[in-house]
Amino acid sequence: PMETPMDFVTGLSLTLEQANLDYARHYAEVYRQLDDPETAAILERIYRDEIGHVKHGLTWFRRWQEAELSEWEAYRQALRFPLGPARAKGLGFNRAGRLQAGLSADYIDEMELFSQSRGRCPAVYWFNANCEEQVALGRPGLTPSQRVAELEADFQALPLLLCVRDDVVLLREKPSPTFLRRMQGLGFAIREFVECSADGLAALAERKVNALRPWGWSPDSAELFAPLVAGLPRGGEGPCWSVEVRSLYAKSWSAARLGEFLAAHEVDYLCGTDVVGTACEATDQVLAEMERLAEAGFDAVVVKAIYGSSGRGQIHCRGGQLRAEQRGRLENILRQQGQVVVEPWLDKVVDLSLHFDVGVEGTAVAGWTRFFTDGRGQYRGSFVGSLTAGLDEEVKRFLYGDGRDARRLPKLGEQLAEWLAEPLRAAGYQGPVGVDAMVYRDRDRLRLKPIVEVNPRTTMGRVALKLQQAVNSARTALWLVLSRREVSAAGFADLAECAAALEAEHPARLMPDGKQLSGGVLFTTDPAQARSFATVLLVGESLDECGGYLREVGPALK
Secondary structure, three states: OOOHHHHHHHHHHHHHHHHHHHHHHHHHHHHOOOHHHHHHHHHHHHHHHHHHHHHHHHHHHHOOOOOOOHHHHHHHHHHOOOOOHHHHHHOOOOHHHHHHHOOOHHHHHHHHHOOOOOOOOOOEEEOOOEEEEEEEEOOOOOOOOOHHHHHHHHOOHHHHHHHOOEEEEEEOOOOOOHHHHHHOOOOOOOOEEEEEEEHHHHHHOOOOOOOEEEOOHHHHHHHHHHHHHHHHOOOOOOOOHHHHHHHHOOHHHHHHHHHHHHHHOOOOEEEHHOOOOOOEEOOHHHHHHHHHHHHHOOOEEEEEEOOOOOOOOOEEEEEOOOOOHHHHHHHHHHHOOOOOOEEEEEEEEEEEEEEEEEEHHHHHEEEEEEEEEEOOOOOOEEOOOOOOOOOOHHHHHHHOHHHHHHHHHHHHHHHHHHHHHHHHOOOOOOOOEEEEEEEEEEEEEEEEEEEEEEEOOHHHHHHHHHHHEEOOOOOEEEEEEEEEEHHHHHHOOOHHHHHHHHHOEEEEEEOOOOOOOOOEEEEOOOOOOOOOOOEEEEEEEOOOHHHHHHHHHOOOOO
């Protein structure tokens, strides 16, 4: 109900009638194209009337609004949910009409980029990059390392690439209007951004939501989302954190599942059980396992902390020996986590990842992606679309079943997802899963290790898989993580300067139908806010063209 005159001008003049600035102009053009000038003329008169109505309401709104608030802030404060700013927009966005009505340019900028559900209950996303470290601690309150904290800050809006229209992204700072306008112009729908604070969560808690989707469930994400649980409907995706779910993150859990899968699926192109990792709880056990592997012909060995991601918590050894510094690191990991996994270090050829979703009633396979890492095992990027771009013929033939089974990977993906879904579901987990796998060289042949580790969370590969929808299938695309250190070595002051140079030299462009990217460079996280990291999508006719974008701007970027 409208209880005050301020409610009236805000809800009617500045919301419903403002939306008619878009609708009337849009449908007037539709009727002109249908060769119906009379109806078009009526809609043009309505359009001019609505400009006057909005202007009239705006005059009173400005008299009554709180002086210390901006026009946009006062408007947001005066609206009562479910009536929101999204209702003030129609088909298209008529900036000229809003200016004629007297709305300020700053207000119009905010309105253009605003998004909120008009009825559908949203899913709520949050990027918590430190979920693995939180899982290792087992309780909230971990202070992340500087690198992880910077990564989390720079990638806070990354769920923008995952969620659908009407969903909510929690973040500390909204991306810049320049970045959002560029993304919007290239076909990416802008989501609703809510401040990740007590006030922001309290406002969100007054609404209904249908799913809670952090990057990964952990003690901190369960604590953060607790106020929103009451707004979930029956059967909604709620908190998914428990002692049982914690165990799923452990690399010892992944190693055990690999051993079981290989025992049940004796296929000649898969790895043997001799490369399955062994869980160890003491230094003597680790040394004994390293010695056993050396005797079996595996000179290079990796010792992995059971909780850790992107190459962190790994110790690389040769000859069954640990240096004094490595022994100290190992003992520290064992004190903190209780276990490590020891396994052969394989001659990797290709990194792959399988993506699927575990639900209450079923499992849905999303597909495979190919990714690459640096020498320390840290994620650097993914191929978007093509799994085989740039690979030699031997590897391509292997992935496609040596000419005998072109569906080798899809079939393996279905088997893996079905195999893993049962124990994941039994532990109480629901949500996205990423399974890292690898093709490696075993003497004179290629083999595939189907489970390197299981990630019961969202992964960067899952984002790359979603980006396929934005890229024309005839193109090759790379999605990369760039660091401040790299762009500094290439001569740029910061990531923002690098982004400006790349996007100016190779602007992203759409296919003629305006629906998918056909080429160019697009930064997919806001470089203007980036302190240490940014993500960039390179689209071209070939892998060489994509790589050329970076080489032309800075030879140090490879």
